[in-house]
Amino acid sequence: xxxxVSLIAFCFCSxxxxxxxxxxxxxxxxxxxxxxxxxxxxxxxxxxxxxxxNDQGEYTVSLPEGKxxxxxxxxxxxxxxxxxxxxxxxxxDVALEKIHNSKTSRR
Numbered sequence: 702x703x704x705x706v707s708l709i710a711f712c713f714c715s716x717x718x719x720x721x722x723x724x725x726x727x728x729x730x731x732x733x734x735x736x737x738x739x740x741x742x743x744x745x746x747x748x749x750x751x752x753x754x755n756d757q758g759e760y761t762v763s764l765p766e767g768k769x770x771x772x773x774x775x776x777x778x779x780x781x782x783x784x785x786x787x788x789x790x791x792x793x794d795v796a797l798e799k800i801h802n803s804k805t806s807r808r
Contacts, residue, residue, distance in 0.1 A: 723763045726785070728793040730758045730773060738775055738797060746770040773797060 730741045737758030744751045745762055746769070754760045764787050771793060773781045778797040785793050 722765045724766055724787060724789050724791065726762045726764060726787055726791045726793055728760055728795065730754050730760070730775075730795050730797060732778070733796055733798050735796075738778065741773055741775040741778075741797065744772045744774070746772060771795075 730738045730743075732738055737754075737756070739754055739756045739758060741754040741758070741760070742751065743754065743760050743762065745764065748764065748769070750762050750764065752760050752762055766788050768784065768786050771783045771785060773783070773795050775797060778799055781795055781797055783793065783795060785791065
């Protein structure tokens with residue numbers, strides 16, 4: 702019984718330590734005109750963190766403090782990769798450029 706109580710206490714403390722080590726990275730993705738872009742995929746490289754922006758172009762990712770590479774992608778927009786130092790209250794706003802396809806007409 703004493704071992705079980707010790708194991709439960711250890712697991713509880715481990716969860717608390719892990720949770721305290723994470724900070725939220727928040728940001729907004731816009732186009733070159735400042736308009737919010739929904740459904741942008743935000744990938745944090747070398748982690749399992751992948752989220753999408755909401756209708757207001759906002760996203761939140763919870764990570765331990767440190768340096769990370771963020772990759773922002775959306776169909777019809779260029780991809781942007783950003784290296785960021787994540788600390789308490791990190792905000793990472795990004796502007797993506799629309800890809801304009803030029804079509805040649807046949808005559």
